Amino acid sequence: MRIMYFAWLRERIGKSSEELTPPAEVDTPRALIGWLRTRGPGYEAAFSDERPVRCAVDQEFQPLDAPLGTPEEIGFFPPVTGG
Amino acid sequence: MRLVAVQEQDFDPGSLLAALGGSGSGGVASFIGIVRQTPGGGLRALHLEHYPGMTQTALERLVDEAQSRWALTGCVVIHRVGRLELGQNIVFTATASAHRAEALAATAYLIDQLKTRAPFWKAEEMEDGTTHWVEARASDDEAAAAWGNPPAL
Numbered sequence: 001m002r003i004m005y006f007a008w009l010r011e012r013i014g015k016s017s018e019e020l021t022p023p024a025e026v027d028t029p030r031a032l033i034g035w036l037r038t039r040g041p042g043y044e045a046a047f048s049d050e051r052p053v054r055c056a057v058d059q060e061f062q063p064l065d066a067p068l069g070t071p072e073e074i075g076f077f078p079p080v081t082g083g
Numbered sequence: 084m085r086l087v088a089v090q091e092q093d094f095d096p097g098s099l100l101a102a103l104g105g106s107g108s109g110g111v112a113s114f115i116g117i118v119r120q121t122p123g124g125g126l127r128a129l130h131l132e133h134y135p136g137m138t139q140t141a142l143e144r145l146v147d148e149a150q151s152r153w154a155l156t157g158c159v160v161i162h163r164v165g166r167l168e169l170g171q172n173i174v175f176t177a178t179a180s181a182h183r184a185e186a187l188a189a190t191a192y193l194i195d196q197l198k199t200r201a202p203f204w205k206a207e208e209m210e211d212g213t214t215h216w217v218e219a220r221a222s223d224d225e226a227a228a229a230w231g232n233p234p235a236l
Contacts, residue, residue: 082203
Protein backbone atom coordinates (compact mmCIF):
# COMPACT_ATOMS: atom_id res chain seq x y z
CA MET A 1 0.00 0.00 0.00
CA ARG A 2 0.99 3.61 -0.49
CA ILE A 3 1.77 5.35 2.81
CA MET A 4 1.80 9.14 2.85
CA TYR A 5 3.18 11.53 5.47
CA PHE A 6 2.35 15.18 5.99
CA ALA A 7 3.63 18.20 7.95
CA TRP A 8 6.14 17.34 10.71
CA LEU A 9 5.69 13.61 10.15
CA ARG A 10 6.92 14.07 6.56
CA GLU A 11 9.87 16.14 7.78
CA ARG A 12 10.98 13.63 10.40
CA ILE A 13 10.58 10.58 8.18
CA GLY A 14 12.25 12.40 5.31
CA LYS A 15 9.82 11.46 2.56
CA SER A 16 6.26 12.29 1.57
CA SER A 17 5.20 8.81 0.46
CA GLU A 18 6.39 5.26 -0.07
CA GLU A 19 5.07 1.86 -1.17
CA LEU A 20 5.24 -0.76 1.58
CA THR A 21 3.74 -4.18 2.27
CA PRO A 22 3.21 -4.51 6.01
CA PRO A 23 2.90 -7.99 7.55
CA ALA A 24 -0.56 -9.57 7.70
CA GLU A 25 -0.90 -9.05 11.45
CA VAL A 26 -0.98 -5.28 10.94
CA ASP A 27 -4.76 -4.83 11.07
CA THR A 28 -5.26 -1.22 12.25
CA PRO A 29 -3.59 2.13 11.54
CA ARG A 30 -2.22 2.05 15.09
CA ALA A 31 -0.64 -1.34 14.45
CA LEU A 32 0.83 0.04 11.24
CA ILE A 33 2.40 2.87 13.24
CA GLY A 34 3.92 0.26 15.55
CA TRP A 35 5.41 -1.57 12.60
CA LEU A 36 6.68 1.62 10.93
CA ARG A 37 8.47 2.61 14.15
CA THR A 38 10.74 -0.42 13.72
CA ARG A 39 11.93 0.83 10.32
CA GLY A 40 14.40 3.45 11.48
CA PRO A 41 15.14 6.43 13.69
CA GLY A 42 13.21 8.89 11.50
CA TYR A 43 10.04 6.83 11.92
CA GLU A 44 10.72 6.46 15.62
CA ALA A 45 11.17 10.22 15.93
CA ALA A 46 7.97 10.87 14.01
CA PHE A 47 5.70 8.42 15.75
CA SER A 48 7.09 8.53 19.29
CA ASP A 49 6.34 12.22 19.53
CA GLU A 50 3.92 13.15 22.27
CA ARG A 51 1.94 15.21 19.78
CA PRO A 52 -1.09 13.38 18.40
CA VAL A 53 -1.19 11.67 15.00
CA ARG A 54 -4.29 11.29 12.82
CA CYS A 55 -4.87 9.16 9.74
CA ALA A 56 -6.92 8.79 6.58
CA VAL A 57 -7.54 5.42 4.95
CA ASP A 58 -8.15 5.73 1.21
CA GLN A 59 -8.50 9.47 1.79
CA GLU A 60 -11.22 9.21 4.47
CA PHE A 61 -10.48 10.23 8.07
CA GLN A 62 -10.49 7.14 10.29
CA PRO A 63 -9.76 6.45 13.98
CA LEU A 64 -6.37 4.85 14.60
CA ASP A 65 -8.09 1.72 15.89
CA ALA A 66 -10.41 1.23 12.90
CA PRO A 67 -10.01 -2.03 10.94
CA LEU A 68 -7.38 -1.44 8.28
CA GLY A 69 -8.64 -3.80 5.58
CA THR A 70 -6.58 -3.73 2.38
CA PRO A 71 -6.46 -0.05 1.42
CA GLU A 72 -4.59 1.35 -1.55
CA GLU A 73 -3.46 4.36 0.46
CA ILE A 74 -3.10 5.49 4.04
CA GLY A 75 -2.02 8.95 5.14
CA PHE A 76 -0.57 9.94 8.53
CA PHE A 77 -0.58 13.56 9.71
CA PRO A 78 -1.05 15.88 12.70
CA PRO A 79 -4.49 17.28 13.55
CA VAL A 80 -5.50 19.61 10.72
CA THR A 81 -4.92 23.38 10.99
CA GLY A 82 -6.39 24.90 7.83
CA GLY A 83 -8.70 27.87 7.41
CA MET B 84 -23.27 28.89 -8.61
CA ARG B 85 -21.06 26.30 -6.94
CA LEU B 86 -17.28 26.58 -6.82
CA VAL B 87 -14.78 24.58 -4.75
CA ALA B 88 -11.08 25.16 -5.35
CA VAL B 89 -7.67 24.51 -3.80
CA GLN B 90 -5.09 26.75 -5.45
CA GLU B 91 -1.83 28.66 -5.03
CA GLN B 92 -3.04 31.84 -6.68
CA ASP B 93 -5.06 34.55 -4.97
CA PHE B 94 -8.81 34.94 -5.43
CA ASP B 95 -10.87 38.04 -6.18
CA PRO B 96 -13.61 38.39 -3.52
CA GLY B 97 -15.34 41.19 -5.40
CA SER B 98 -15.99 39.22 -8.57
CA LEU B 99 -16.98 36.11 -6.58
CA LEU B 100 -19.47 38.08 -4.47
CA ALA B 101 -20.88 39.74 -7.58
CA ALA B 102 -21.37 36.34 -9.19
CA LEU B 103 -23.07 34.99 -6.06
CA GLY B 104 -25.36 38.01 -6.00
CA GLY B 105 -26.85 37.11 -9.35
CA SER B 106 -29.29 34.31 -10.13
CA GLY B 107 -32.10 35.49 -7.86
CA SER B 108 -30.19 35.67 -4.59
CA GLY B 109 -31.67 37.83 -1.85
CA GLY B 110 -28.41 38.08 0.05
CA VAL B 111 -24.76 37.08 0.05
CA ALA B 112 -22.59 36.36 3.13
CA SER B 113 -18.85 35.78 3.12
CA PHE B 114 -15.78 35.09 5.25
CA ILE B 115 -12.15 35.75 4.28
CA GLY B 116 -9.28 34.31 6.31
CA ILE B 117 -6.09 36.40 6.15
CA VAL B 118 -2.52 35.76 7.34
CA ARG B 119 -2.14 37.77 10.54
CA GLN B 120 0.76 38.51 12.86
CA THR B 121 1.17 36.10 15.78
CA PRO B 122 0.61 37.55 19.28
CA GLY B 123 4.35 37.41 19.98
CA GLY B 124 5.29 38.99 16.63
CA GLY B 125 8.03 37.90 14.25
CA LEU B 126 5.89 36.08 11.68
CA ARG B 127 6.91 36.54 8.05
CA ALA B 128 4.67 34.05 6.22
CA LEU B 129 2.60 30.90 6.50
CA HIS B 130 3.21 27.73 4.52
CA LEU B 131 -0.01 25.87 3.74
CA GLU B 132 0.39 22.15 3.03
CA HIS B 133 -2.48 19.87 2.05
CA TYR B 134 -3.34 16.30 1.09
CA PRO B 135 -3.89 16.50 -2.68
CA GLY B 136 -6.89 14.49 -3.80
CA MET B 137 -8.40 14.24 -0.36
CA THR B 138 -8.70 18.00 0.09
CA GLN B 139 -11.05 18.59 -2.83
CA THR B 140 -13.28 15.71 -1.75
CA ALA B 141 -13.43 16.98 1.84
CA LEU B 142 -14.37 20.50 0.75
CA GLU B 143 -17.00 19.23 -1.72
CA ARG B 144 -18.56 17.25 1.11
CA LEU B 145 -18.80 20.34 3.33
CA VAL B 146 -20.54 22.22 0.51
CA ASP B 147 -22.94 19.29 0.03
CA GLU B 148 -23.74 19.42 3.74
CA ALA B 149 -24.32 23.19 3.70
CA GLN B 150 -26.59 22.88 0.68
CA SER B 151 -28.63 20.15 2.36
CA ARG B 152 -28.99 22.11 5.62
CA TRP B 153 -29.89 25.51 4.14
CA ALA B 154 -31.69 26.69 0.99
CA LEU B 155 -28.71 28.19 -0.85
CA THR B 156 -28.65 29.69 -4.33
CA GLY B 157 -24.85 29.71 -4.40
CA CYS B 158 -21.84 28.41 -2.52
CA VAL B 159 -18.09 29.11 -2.90
CA VAL B 160 -15.12 27.65 -0.98
CA ILE B 161 -11.58 28.52 -2.04
CA HIS B 162 -8.49 27.57 0.00
CA ARG B 163 -5.00 28.67 -0.97
CA VAL B 164 -1.87 26.54 -0.48
CA GLY B 165 1.85 27.29 -0.63
CA ARG B 166 3.68 30.28 0.88
CA LEU B 167 1.41 33.14 1.98
CA GLU B 168 2.85 36.35 3.41
CA LEU B 169 1.39 38.56 6.14
CA GLY B 170 -1.82 40.21 4.97
CA GLN B 171 -2.45 37.77 2.11
CA ASN B 172 -5.70 35.88 1.70
CA ILE B 173 -5.84 32.24 2.87
CA VAL B 174 -9.44 31.10 2.54
CA PHE B 175 -12.77 32.31 1.19
CA THR B 176 -16.19 30.94 2.04
CA ALA B 177 -19.34 32.59 0.74
CA THR B 178 -22.95 31.61 0.24
CA ALA B 179 -26.04 33.18 -1.30
CA SER B 180 -29.63 32.60 -0.33
CA ALA B 181 -33.06 34.20 -0.52
CA HIS B 182 -32.73 35.44 3.07
CA ARG B 183 -29.86 36.56 5.30
CA ALA B 184 -30.20 33.93 8.02
CA GLU B 185 -29.46 31.00 5.71
CA ALA B 186 -26.50 32.70 4.04
CA LEU B 187 -24.94 33.87 7.31
CA ALA B 188 -25.36 30.48 8.99
CA ALA B 189 -24.09 28.49 6.02
CA THR B 190 -21.01 30.68 5.66
CA ALA B 191 -20.13 30.23 9.34
CA TYR B 192 -20.77 26.49 9.06
CA LEU B 193 -18.39 26.14 6.14
CA ILE B 194 -15.45 27.87 7.81
CA ASP B 195 -16.05 26.16 11.18
CA GLN B 196 -16.14 22.72 9.56
CA LEU B 197 -13.27 23.42 7.18
CA LYS B 198 -10.96 24.16 10.10
CA THR B 199 -11.33 20.67 11.58
CA ARG B 200 -12.40 18.43 8.66
CA ALA B 201 -10.23 19.38 5.70
CA PRO B 202 -6.61 18.15 5.45
CA PHE B 203 -4.59 21.38 5.56
CA TRP B 204 -1.60 22.15 7.79
CA LYS B 205 0.00 25.50 8.54
CA ALA B 206 3.66 26.16 9.29
CA GLU B 207 4.82 29.56 10.50
CA GLU B 208 7.90 31.05 8.82
CA MET B 209 9.48 33.52 11.26
CA GLU B 210 11.68 36.53 10.55
CA ASP B 211 14.60 34.77 12.28
CA GLY B 212 14.46 31.99 9.67
CA THR B 213 12.91 29.30 11.86
CA THR B 214 9.67 27.53 11.00
CA HIS B 215 7.11 26.05 13.40
CA TRP B 216 4.12 23.84 12.69
CA VAL B 217 0.91 25.36 14.03
CA GLU B 218 -0.84 23.27 16.70
CA ALA B 219 -4.54 22.46 16.36
CA ARG B 220 -6.76 24.39 18.76
CA ALA B 221 -9.46 22.87 20.97
CA SER B 222 -11.61 25.97 20.37
CA ASP B 223 -11.78 25.06 16.66
CA ASP B 224 -12.99 21.55 17.52
CA GLU B 225 -15.64 23.05 19.80
CA ALA B 226 -16.82 25.49 17.14
CA ALA B 227 -17.19 22.67 14.61
CA ALA B 228 -18.92 20.35 17.10
CA ALA B 229 -21.42 23.08 18.06
CA TRP B 230 -23.14 22.51 14.69
CA GLY B 231 -24.04 18.97 15.74
CA ASN B 232 -21.62 17.09 13.52
CA PRO B 233 -19.41 14.30 14.84
CA PRO B 234 -16.27 15.68 16.51
CA ALA B 235 -13.19 15.94 14.37
CA LEU B 236 -10.85 12.95 14.44
